[in-house]
Amino acid sequence: MARVIVDVMLKPEILDPQGQAIARALPRLGFSGVSDVRQGKRFEVEIDGPADEAALSDVRKMAETLLANTVIEDFTIHVES
Amino acid sequence: MSAARVGVVTFPGTLDDQDAARAVRLAGAEAVPLWHAERDLKGVDAVFLPGGFSYGDYLRCGAISRFAPLMEEIVPAARAGLPVLGTCNGFQILCEAHLLPGALTRNQGLHYICRDQRIRVESADTAWTAEFERGQEIVLPIKHGEGRYVADAETLETLESEGRVVFRYMGGNPNGSLNDIAGITSEAGNVVGLMPHPEHAVEDLTGAPSVDGRGFFTSILKKLVNA
Numbered sequence: 434m435a436r437v438i439v440d441v442m443l444k445p446e447i448l449d450p451q452g453q454a455i456a457r458a459l460p461r462l463g464f465s466g467v468s469d470v471r472q473g474k475r476f477e478v479e480i481d482g483p484a485d486e487a488a489l490s491d492v493r494k495m496a497e498t499l500l501a502n503t504v505i506e507d508f509t510i511h512v513e514s
Numbered sequence: 515m516s517a518a519r520v521g522v523v524t525f526p527g528t529l530d531d532q533d534a535a536r537a538v539r540l541a542g543a544e545a546v547p548l549w550h551a552e553r554d555l556k557g558v559d560a561v562f563l564p565g566g567f568s569y570g571d572y573l574r575c576g577a578i579s580r581f582a583p584l585m586e587e588i589v590p591a592a593r594a595g596l597p598v599l600g601t602c603n604g605f606q607i608l609c610e611a612h613l614l615p616g617a618l619t620r621n622q623g624l625h626y627i628c629r630d631q632r633i634r635v636e637s638a639d640t641a642w643t644a645e646f647e648r649g650q651e652i653v654l655p656i657k658h659g660e661g662r663y664v665a666d667a668e669t670l671e672t673l674e675s676e677g678r679v680v681f682r683y684m685g686g687n688p689n690g691s692l693n694d695i696a697g698i699t700s701e702a703g704n705v706v707g708l709m710p711h712p713e714h715a716v717e718d719l720t721g722a723p724s725v726d727g728r729g730f731f732t733s734i735l736k737k738l739v740n741a
Contacts, residue, residue, distance in 0.1 A: 504609075
């Protein structure tokens with residue numbers, strides 16, 4: 434058993450109005466010094482076997498095919514220790 | 515000669531399939547219900563992907579629908595020339611399926627927008643817009659939360675230079691779409707996607723802002739009958 438984390442973020446050039454709304458809300462709550470917020474998605478993929486190269490390659494395919502839309506989003510993969 | 519047959523797809527969460535089927539029938543074609551879980555296109559001459567919230571918009575709008583068994587039939591058929599129209603969620607599905615370039619993201623103002631919208635027909639060279647005039651202004655309802663069309667600069671340049679921007683918003687961009695884009699078409703002109711709803715603008719009786727939506731259905735009908 435292993436847990437592989439896939440983080441999906443809108444590409445930097447894609448407008449993130451949700452992140453902007455959060456950034457605008459923060460000063461009202463008393464949090465200062467925040468220059469920007471971007472909102473993304475985190476997927477926790479539980480795999481049966483070890484997180485070896487083949488398993489990570491599969492997760493990468495999942496991310497490219499379904500978890501992220503690579504037209505507008507980037508993703509990163511790491512194994513949770 | 516038998517009537518042209520236009521398939522109307524229903525996914526779990528589709529809302530506009532009944533209006534779509536009705537619009538198809540009003541134009542004089544036969545509306546053929548197509549269920550997302552089947553692999554059978556039932557020999558239809560064209561396909562309409564209506565709006566709604568297929569699969570609850572889970573993950574991203576259209577992201578799950580794209581892999582429905584029926585879509586695995588529609589995608590190669592569309593690439594081979596089958597006319598396909600996607601409105602609203604249907605447009606989102608066509609982009610997720612890579613039948614159309616780019617993507618639809620959260621409206622710039624974050625609000626769900628429901629209003630009558632003026633749009634300009636930029637191309638009459640598609641299977642679904644031949645009965646319009648280029649430059650014609652029409653009014654159709656829009657209702658969406660994720661209709662901001664985005665694509666990289668190169669794709670936008672290609673769409674513009676090849677005349678593949680089919681519709682542009684007029685009188686104010688409702689969602690922040692790049693280049694005011696409301697709808698686009700594939701390279702071959704058989705696949706068209708747009709955020710506005712022609713199927714809601716075919717009858718005075720329903721309080722529609724216009725009957726401009728009829729043009730989509732008369733366009734496809736004429737093409738199929740003359741084919």
